[in-house]
Amino acid sequence: AQAxxxxxxxxxxxxxxxxxxxxxxxxxxxxxxxxxxxxxxKKVRTKVRFYRPKTLIKARDPKYPRKSTExxxxxxxxxxxxxxxxxxxxxxxxxxxxxTLVFLVDLKATKPKIKEAVRQxxxxxxxxxxxxxxxxxxxxAYVHLTQDYDALDVAxxxxxx
Numbered sequence: 322a323q324a325x326x327x328x329x330x331x332x333x334x335x336x337x338x339x340x341x342x343x344x345x346x347x348x349x350x351x352x353x354x355x356x357x358x359x360x361x362x363k364k365v366r367t368k369v370r371f372y373r374p375k376t377l378i379k380a381r382d383p384k385y386p387r388k389s390t391e392x393x394x395x396x397x398x399x400x401x402x403x404x405x406x407x408x409x410x411x412x413x414x415x416x417x418x419x420x421t422l423v424f425l426v427d428l429k430a431t432k433p434k435i436k437e438a439v440r441q442x443x444x445x446x447x448x449x450x451x452x453x454x455x456x457x458x459x460x461x462a463y464v465h466l467t468q469d470y471d472a473l474d475v476a477x478x479x480x481x482x
Contacts, residue, residue, distance in 0.1 A: 399438040402430040406481050407461065413482070415463065420472045422464045426452070435462050443479065445470040 404425045406412075412423040426435055432450040439447055451463040466472050476482045 397427060397429060397434060399441045402427050402434055402438040403442060406476075406479055408481050416472045416476050416481070420466050420468075420470075422466065422472050422475060424462050424464065426460050426462045428454070428458075428460050430460065430462075432462075435464065439464050443475055445475055 404427065407423040407425060409423075415421040415423060422439070424435075424439075430438075432452060435450050435452070436447045439445060446467045446469065447464050448467045449465040451465075452460055454460050466475070473482070
């Protein structure tokens with residue numbers, strides 16, 4: 322008995338909603354019939370060039386980092402700046418006579434960085450650094466030491482002589 326009453330209730334409810342919607346639908350149809358059929362007008366272009374419309378630009382929100390590692394602080398550390406000492410006869414002459422050490426250095430190394438690297442590696446103070454790029458593409462640095470330090474002693478410590 323309860324199931325049949327629920328079915329009746331459902332039918333009545335549907336009947337009421339259809340009846341309620343009928344006048345609205347009729348009004349809509351009547352309005353459409355009365356009005357004239359209008360075609361969508363084409364936009365009149367006043368310029369020859371097409372300008373892309375400005376749309377929403379959202380800030381980037383990456384789901385994962387594009388690089389797996391963080392950027393290293395300084396790629397040119399003291400060991401990369403100074404590659405090796407030059408042990409030619411002319412370099413030896415400079416060590417003995419004008420208190421100068423000669424090194425092959427990284428191409429990207431600057432004079433202040435070379436000076437700092439020599440100070441850190443060999444515990445000596447540089448008075449001046451001269452550089453040149455050799456024809457084979459390597460950079461050579463002439464490191465003049467101050468009067469307090471002897472290039473010959475430093476060369477012995479490094480193992481050049």
